[in-house]
Amino acid sequence: FLVRRFHSHSPGSKPPGPRGWPIIGNIRDIPRQKSWLAYTEWAKIYGDIVYVELLGTPTVVLNNVDDIHELLDRRSAHTASRPPLIVANELMGWDWDFAHMPHNDYWRYGTLYFRKTHAQILRIERKHRKIFHQYFQQKNIPAHFPAIRKATLTFLDQVHQSSDDYRNHTRQFAGGILLKLTYDHNVVAVNDHYVALAERALDALVQVIHVGSTLVEAFPFLKHMPAWFPGAGFKRTTQACAQWAKELRDMPFQQAKRDSFSGSLQPCFVSDALAREGADEDIIANAAALAYLAGSDTTASIILSFILAMLHYPEVQARARREVDLVTSDGTRLPDFEDRSSLPYIDAIIAELLRWAIPTPLAFPHVSEKDDVYKGYYFPSGTTFIPNVYGIFHDEKRFSEPGKFRPERFLEENSDFDPMTMGAFGYGRRICPGRHVALNASWLVIVQMLTVFIISPKLDEKGRAKLDPPNFDSGLVVQPIPFEVKITPRSHKALDLLRKAVE
Numbered sequence: 129f130l131v132r133r134f135h136s137h138s139p140g141s142k143p144p145g146p147r148g149w150p151i152i153g154n155i156r157d158i159p160r161q162k163s164w165l166a167y168t169e170w171a172k173i174y175g176d177i178v179y180v181e182l183l184g185t186p187t188v189v190l191n192n193v194d195d196i197h198e199l200l201d202r203r204s205a206h207t208a209s210r211p212p213l214i215v216a217n218e219l220m221g222w223d224w225d226f227a228h229m230p231h232n233d234y235w236r237y238g239t240l241y242f243r244k245t246h247a248q249i250l251r252i253e254r255k256h257r258k259i260f261h262q263y264f265q266q267k268n269i270p271a272h273f274p275a276i277r278k279a280t281l282t283f284l285d286q287v288h289q290s291s292d293d294y295r296n297h298t299r300q301f302a303g304g305i306l307l308k309l310t311y312d313h314n315v316v317a318v319n320d321h322y323v324a325l326a327e328r329a330l331d332a333l334v335q336v337i338h339v340g341s342t343l344v345e346a347f348p349f350l351k352h353m354p355a356w357f358p359g360a361g362f363k364r365t366t367q368a369c370a371q372w373a374k375e376l377r378d379m380p381f382q383q384a385k386r387d388s389f390s391g392s393l394q395p396c397f398v399s400d401a402l403a404r405e406g407a408d409e410d411i412i413a414n415a416a417a418l419a420y421l422a423g424s425d426t427t428a429s430i431i432l433s434f435i436l437a438m439l440h441y442p443e444v445q446a447r448a449r450r451e452v453d454l455v456t457s458d459g460t461r462l463p464d465f466e467d468r469s470s471l472p473y474i475d476a477i478i479a480e481l482l483r484w485a486i487p488t489p490l491a492f493p494h495v496s497e498k499d500d501v502y503k504g505y506y507f508p509s510g511t512t513f514i515p516n517v518y519g520i521f522h523d524e525k526r527f528s529e530p531g532k533f534r535p536e537r538f539l540e541e542n543s544d545f546d547p548m549t550m551g552a553f554g555y556g557r558r559i560c561p562g563r564h565v566a567l568n569a570s571w572l573v574i575v576q577m578l579t580v581f582i583i584s585p586k587l588d589e590k591g592r593a594k595l596d597p598p599n600f601d602s603g604l605v606v607q608p609i610p611f612e613v614k615i616t617p618r619s620h621k622a623l624d625l626l627r628k629a630v631e
């Protein structure tokens with residue numbers, strides 16, 4: 129903190145922002161829930177680039193997509209590190225998670241990163257991203273269609289059997305696809321062992337993932353307190369969590385490896401990566417474990433938001449269904465990937481879902497590794513950049529009535545605005561490598577749901593529609609809060625179609 133103060137004679141000024149307190153800075157100004165709403169309000173007061181300080185860490189909230197493109201895309205070579213998550217990475221055993229790994233703390237972390245130079249860390253991180261990209265990139269997606277088709281039919285069947293349980297079915301669908309593609313693991317029940325492993329470790333992680341969310345993040349010396357010390361109860365919790373994080377990384381990978389040796393492993397990320405020249409098992413295990421963690425709640429978020437949007441906007445549902453019916457001879461077959469180019473309104477729905485109900489409203493923070501000056505503002509190395517994707521996607525100047533779900537906006541006035549390249553999946557070197565899987569899996573669910581089901585409100589005892597205003601939870605990944613909905617087969621014909629497809 130003092131060193132930063134000492135160096136405050138900078139070649140540029142600080143951007144404007146709310147006045148903070150000595151030492152703690154603006155920590156108390158940032159709400160713990162839905163902080164993007166506060167950032168969006170600040171943008172109206174302070175402008176597109178807002179400065180806050182969190183315990184001496186310079187932090188910049190970016191509210192304009194052009195600034196984000198410049199700082200996080202074009203200057204990505206030195207704005208692609210991550211904040212130091214001391215509790216998660218050092219105490220909770222998540223040091224294998226390359227998505228959250230800062231580039232400069234090489235002396236802190238376990239095995240792969242221990243005592244590595246900055247250049248070596250960058251190389252290791254690049255290797256993680258490379259094997260991820262090799263398997264999940266756009267041109268490989270058709271190879272994943274069979275798994276997506278199978279999981280989609282299972283999902284539709286489950287929704288038909290017990291539609292009130294749509295939330296669990298959605299989670300099982302999203303997680304199931306990723307475990308299948310990654311480890312060739314078939315999820316057959318919602319209480320699947322691997323899913324449980326991930327949920328247990330992840331639930332613990334999300335409690336601590338936000339920088340500044342615990343005392344240790346604020347005062348790193350506290351991490352050295354022994355577990356028996358009064359007030360150090362968190363150390364016992366984190367010790368248990370470290371074991372869960374390790375099991376999550378190792379158990380599914382070791383099983384897939386055993387299956388690979390016995391010849392029973394079907395093609396999947398692990399088999400593909402192990403077969404590559406110079407395969408590094410540590411890197412494969414890390415990347416594989418991250419696929420489920422990064423991909424399941426985010427993909428589930430899109431599908432849950434779709435159901436919510438159809439519930440509240442029946443005219444959108446009707447128009448979408450008309451479009452799908454046109455290409456499937458009035459719903460006499462299930463739509464499939466080859467129909468995609470004939471369904472522009474469905475693509476507009478997906479774009480609008482990413483805008484209206486953005487699953488990652490602040491993407492993920494990037495940290496700079498070089499002093500920089502931009503628009504006269506000085507950003508010292510170590511500045512955290514928070515892209516306010518929510519604010520950009522709800523900007524009234526760009527989107528009329530941004531709170532309304534209106535896919536037409538992407539066919540009309542905003543046809544040049546593409547949420548995929550504007551930040552729904554992040555920026556620069558860190559852009560989400562799983563986006564193609566997520567988008568294709570969600571697309572198939574959406575078109576097939578429209579063919580088979582009607583989504584409508586439940587009725588109360590007086591026959592009135594039970595509809596609460598759409599609402600979303602808060603967190604790193606955002607989903608609609610639980611809502612009641614009726615999901616029923618459209619007709620006998622639609623039900624027969626589903627039954628035949630499932631058989």
Ligand code: HEM
Nearest residue numbers: 227419422423426427488491492553554555558560562566
């Ligand atoms: C709708 C679904 C999804 C959304 C909205 C989403 C969004 C994001 C965002 C915002 C980031 C941070 C990018 C940045 O730092 O600038 C990210 C990173 C990442 N995502 Fe996704 N994601 C989705 C699905 C997936 C899926 C299905 C997978 C796995 C197959 C995946 C794997 C990853 C990984 C590994 C990273 C870390 C990349 C890095 O740090 O270099 N994501 N995602």
